[in-house]
Amino acid sequence: MDVGFVGAGRMGAPMISRLVAAGHSVRAVGRTDEKRAAAAQLGATPVSEIAEAVTGADAVIVCVFTDDQVRELCLDGPLVEAMAPGAALVLHTTGSPRTAQAIAARFGHVDVVDAPVSGGPHDIAAGSVTLFVGGSDDAVARLTPLLGAYADPVLHAGETGAGQLVKLVNNTLFAAQIGLVAEGTRLGTRFGISEGPLLNALTHGSAQSRVLSMIASAGSADAFIAAVGEFIGKDVAVVRKTVAELGGDLGPLDAVVRAGAPS
Incomplete structure (x- = not known):
């Protein structure tokens, strides 16, 4: 072509x-x-x-x-x-x-x-x-x-438009999963578990996910958020704008999305 x-x-x-x-x-x-x-x-x-x-x-x-x-x-x-x-x-x-x-x-x-x-x-x-x-x-x-x-x-x-809608849902869930892992590591470190060993251990348990593996490879939730923040932050902003235009909201996802893609 x-x-x-x-x-x-x-x-x-x-x-x-x-x-x-x-x-x-x-x-x-x-x-x-x-x-x-x-x-x-x-x-x-x-x-x-x-x-x-x-x-x-x-x-x-x-x-x-x-x-x-x-x-x-x-x-x-x-x-x-x-x-x-x-x-x-x-x-x-x-x-x-x-x-x-x-x-x-x-x-x-x-x-x-x-x-x-x-x-x-x-x-x-x-x-x-x-x-x-x-x-x-x-x-x-x-x-x-x-x-x-x-x-x-x-x-x-x-x-036309359906691809964007799927991507926006995908990115919302991606940010939410980052937020869940970040909150989980904060819970663990609050009780004295080092983040690196905690992340490594979780990748071998039922909490394992693609996002968890990516964060574990980065060494910490903060390091991973710093690496992807610009891109996922942009996409989450589009999610929020689009959801508002369509007359909806993120519901319970909102809090964990904020933890994974802080503005």
């Missing part, structure tokens, strides 16, 4: 590398000479303007940091207007489902697919990052081989 790519950063760079290795032609936007040189090193064709990347592309992949940036690019900017009829827009940024839905409602000439990522750059480089995908059956079926260059599994959750 001919792919336009916007957001060749920490997560986007390994995606580009995998796409090129799979035989796709990638035009990546770089605003500076340094960023264009980095895109060229990944095997992409570097371009300086968004229109150069997206015009004539079969698919355009957007992998920027925030939902506001997606809205600026796709609703306020010329990105989607410049895309060819029948092309697909893939949104990897975690954000509000309403953003993807608003883009789809405004621009009927493209297929909008929200595909937030669960995992990190190392998972992308290994071709094993998880994607929660929202979009039409036809669009998702057409894009799955492309996304499969760096993602496995590619999980179709429903219509």
